[in-house]
Amino acid sequence: TLQKSPLVLAQLGRVVSIVDIATPQNLIEAWGRNASYHFVFTRQNRGKLDDLSRLVERGQLKPVVGAVYPLSEVGQAHARLEQKSNGLRGKIAIDVTA
Incomplete structure (x- = not known):
């Protein structure tokens, strides 16, 4: 999705993501639309996500x-x-x- 985002941006559009960029992106399309990219960097913790998933599955977290x-x-x-x-x-x- 992040790689295809520049193809659907409007003029002055924005891409906002919490997804890490594993490979450099082709930003020519975004540059041509005067777009901006915003990234929120978070510390990933798979263990906590798994714990939350189990609580939801058991109905303990809604x-x-x-x-x-x-x-x-x-x-x-x-x-x-x-x-x-x-x-x-x-x-x-x-x-x-x-």
Whole structure:
């Protein structure tokens, strides 16, 4: 996905990722669109992720989802997040399967 991202960017678009770059990317497409890349570097800990997965599987950890929006309404979901009193308790999930 990260390698194909420059091909779908709008002018002045942004790519934001927590994915590590294993190989150099071809950024000519992104450069031509005056795009920017933002990376958040995290320390990976597979053991903690496995522990969390087991808690979810056993039903001991349940994420709180306050709203679900289809991918076609991601703009509305983002606008709701920006509202001070958005009435949300939990996270907004984006349904990419619809």
